Amino acid sequence: MESTQLDLVITDFKSEAKDTVVLELQHPHKFDLPAFSAGSHLEVYLANGLIRHYSLLNSSAEKHRYVIAVGLSAETKGGSQYIHQHLRVGDQVKVSHPRNNFVLGDTEEYCFIAGGIGITPILSMVHWCIQHHKKWRLIYALRHKQRASFYEYLMQLSPDNIQFYFNDENNDQHLNAHEIVNGLSEKEHIYCCGPNAMMQSVKDATQALSTERVHFEWFSAPAIAISEVQSSGSFQLKLKKSGKKIQVKADQSILDALEEDGFELPFSCRAGICRTCETTICSGIADHQDMILSNEERDANRTMLICVSRAKSQILELDL
Ligand code: FES
Known part of the structure; x- marks a missing residue:
């Protein structure tokens, strides 16, 4: 039976904004990797016994590599800290085949809303939209500009489609999800990934929309679900x-x-x-x-x- 795990090598490891590192993974013999679709993630099996999920941020058209970004979590239980401190170029890592819990549907217009490290699955979706000549825009919320992962990259990619929102430049006010939802075109579908507070505000603001138009990738479960x-x-x-x-x-x-x-x-x-x-x-x-x-x-x-x-x-x- 074909193994569901892959042994890959870290071929690039670099810092991207404060407390965020980007890892490029390739097959040790440069073979093509199993295909993935925009929004997919890998399970990464760490040597300390933990399993962590990281979204693939590169274009799904690329066959030779997977790229993930890892933010150093304030509530780290050892996953992100282990990657930041112990992994480097040349190290082997065991990962799952790509899986997709945040599937990008084929529609006419896309409104992406990302917060913090939640930009990662959205990046692969943006690549897909560009390749398929889709109409899209991205609203990317962050606390400060210095924590804006992929800021330069996005500015080079397609600055006209992207609106950055920095809390510290807006009197520490969070993104106004109701304003975004009120400004949606009739054809736009929302794809949202970021901190729970932001996701919850988008969820609240989209109550009246059909569920087919609103898609979320949660990093942690909302408190209400746990209770x-x-x-x-x-x-x-x-x-x-x-x-x-x-x-x-x-x-x-x-x-x-x-x-x-x-x-x-x-x-x-x-x-x-x-x-x-x-x-x-x-x-x-x-x-x-x-x-x-x-x-x-x-x-x-x-x-x-x-x-x-x-x-x-x-x-x-x-x-x-
Ligand atoms: S361990 Fe993640 S869904 Fe159960």
Whole structure:
């Protein structure tokens, strides 16, 4: 069976604005890499045992390399810090094949809204729009100009399509999402990625729009989703392969309960935004609490994200 992991080499590692580094990854023998679409990400398996997700920012037309950017997170649990401090050109890294949870639909006009390091998936979308002669614009919000990753790059790429918004030049006011939404053309679709506060304000401002026109890539789950997860009751897990039965307490995730029982399962965000823990459902009804499955996937009840989702039925059988 073909491996789902790739061993790549870091062929470029450079600083891009304050606390952001850009890594170029290539096959050790310069072979072509598996294709990807705009909005895709890689899972990066770090030597310290952590799995982290990073969006591919280069053009999906490029076959020979993947490019990712890593911002040094203030709440780092060891992922971004490890990359900043320990990885350099020539090092090998293990990554997944590209996956896409933020698919760019083919429409006529695009309004991209990015904040901070959330610019990365948007960059690959901008490349796609340029290649396909699509009408697009980008609103890129940042706290200060000095933290503007890819500022020079974007200015060279297509300055007329890009509006930078610096909080410190606007009396520390955040981007006004309602103003943007009120100014949308009838054909524009929104693609938004950035800090949760910005995403939430865009989500609130777009309530009246059809969901087909508004797309988000969350870096962490909004607090409201987590509080809802904690409110549902306990239930029983039946595990098809191992034959085990495990009780999941009201204040526990399925993943926590399985780990407590000795299972070692893949995970990354533990917040329902990355799909690393996606697990097949054999019977029972999932109570989906993630931020990433589509309505069709939820209704199909075939898989679930066990780091946050729970059960609507008293017994839930998983393929574990
Ligand atoms: S670990 Fe990321 S969705 Fe479950």
